[in-house]
Amino acid sequence: MPMKTPDEYLGSLRRMKPRVFVQGQKVENYVDHPLLRPAINTLALTYAMAQDPQYRELMTATSNLTGEVINRFNHLYLGPDDLVKKLNMVRTCAQKALCILRCMGGEALNGMALGTYAIDQKHGTDYHQRFLKFARFFQDNDLICAQALTDVKGDRSLRPYQQADPDLFLRVVERRKDGIVVRGAKDHISAAVGSHYIFAMPSRALTEKDRDYAVAFVVPVDVKGLTHIVNTTLKSAEHQGDHPVSSKYSTVESLLIFDDVFVPWEHVFMCGEWDAMEPMLFSFATTHRHSRCACSAGVTDLLTGGASLIARYNGIEKASHVREKLTELSTISETYYSCGLAASIFATKTASGYYAPNMLYANVGKTWTAKLFHDSTRMVQEIAGGLIDTVPSVSDCENPELSSAIDKYLKGRADVPTDERLKVFRMLQDMTTFGTVCYWSTISATGAGSLQGAKIMVARETDFAAKERMVKELGDMPA
Ligand SMILES: Cc1cc2nc3c(=O)[nH]c(=O)nc-3n(C[C@H](O)[C@H](O)[C@H](O)COP(=O)(O)OP(=O)(O)OC[C@H]3O[C@@H](n4cnc5c(N)ncnc54)[C@H](O)[C@@H]3O)c2cc1C
DSSP states (O other): OOOOOHHHHHHHHHTOOOEEEETTEEESOOTTOTTTHHHHHHHHHHHHHHHSTTTHHHHEEEOTTTOSEEEGGGOOOOSHHHHHHHHHHHHHHHHHHSSOSOHHHHHHHHHHHHHHHHHHHHHOOOHHHHHHHHHHHHHHTTOOEEEEOOBOOSSTTSOGGGSSSGGGSOEEEEEOSSEEEEEEEEEEEETSBTBSEEEEOOSSOOOGGGGGGOEEEEEETTOTTEEEEEEESSOOSSOGGGSTTTTTSOOEEEEEEEEEEEEEGGGEEEESOGGGOHHHHHHHHHHHHHHHHHHHHHHHHHHHHHHHHHHHHTTOTTOHHHHHHHHHHHHHHHHHHHHHHHHHHTOEEOTTSOEEOOHHHHHHHHHHHHHHHHHHHHHHHHHHOTHHHHOOOHHHHHOTTTHHHHHHHTOOSTTSOHHHHHHHHHHHHHHHTSTHHHHHHHHHHHTTSOHHHHHHHHHHHOOHHHHHHHHHHHTTOOO
16 A cells, blocks of 8 residues: 555655755754754654544545555545545644644645646646656655745846846756756745655746746755755754644755756656646645645644633633633634635636635635734733743753742642643743744745735635625616
């Protein structure tokens, strides 16, 4: 069966030799690096859950390409039901590890499935068959890929071909008989470390003059010429007990430098077709925003649970303002999830036969996730009080000169051990003041594209003229 155990996944990473830098140091054994390992643990969880009878149904699907049972993250969407199941899978994973890091690969796979078909329809190319061949291999080997969309972009007011330095968007610098050579950089790429492959595609609409920038392909993470400059969410491997969330499961993003990387034709899925790339780009972005509805719901579930627990430990669980805030937090989670559900149920069947989530509802969901995460952490902080910031460190609590005083004076409700109360404070600190929250605040605001990008899509999908007509009709006014 084409599914790896967590150990087989770790073994497959150990056989790869990507060029990785962390905090200025070149890293040889990246799998066991203390700042990278929590992110690799997050990805390994997706393999463990697929093997666990409790989650098997949620985490697996039957491939339409091979007929085999595969990890659902690598499944192509064959109908609304697949999208609902992906939504539930992502929410459940986020409830266990916050950002699960594996969504982008599946979204890239689905974006490529639709996108290559659309390019072939317009240009008579054979990208779709090439892509399907790769997708079979990918599913059969239970692989993970990162999705490299975001270019470094230089002057944002200029198109790729107008930039002072032509390499500020990833581009083709050479077309050869056996493949292409690409140069440029992609930024903030989640889980590039921890993946087996990197899918690259353009980050914006292009014009004819940008033809060289219309390029999509897949490369192994250790392809010659590729460098990973990695940002880790966990900044220090010391005092892990003070960061109980981010030292267990974490995230990593890479600035990826493509220094004249060769890509064989069999792994090239777009090369120059600037006028036919929209379906690929929009499909990936919409599918990613669809997942965002689920992971944000899962993370807010954790915030709600943590706030409820600390309210109980502090004896304020019945206070009306606390009940109100907890209810609001729950409303926020379910709002995100409802948008994701609507985007699943009203999914569009594309010409390729594969489904894309409804663009309007997925983008509405993304806008709420961008706006409400910061409100959510504020409410958790209001409920928890100042210890969420100033909780004594594990080292303080373990110091015999201090431990009994801390135990006595930082007790909340008499029947709750102080160390349990402080552990919840540390988790909430990780999730609302620093550590994991730094990642989540930014990813909510800007990940899956900027808030403005999502709003543009909402405006594009809204028929304002039809709404004007409704008002005229209600007011018995001429059309
Ligand atoms: C933690 C994290 C993980 C991420 N993971 C991935 C990933 O796995 N793969 C991936 O491809 N990307 C990833 N991203 C990138 C993310 O999608 C981008 O951050 C996002 O698209 C915004 O791009 P930017 O960061 O370059 O900001 P900018 O594009 O510079 O945006 C900053 C602001 O400038 C505005 N702006 C930009 N251009 C214009 C313009 N021409 N006119 C007017 N306003 C403009 C934007 O609307 C926004 O308000 C990740 C980001 C983060 C923070």
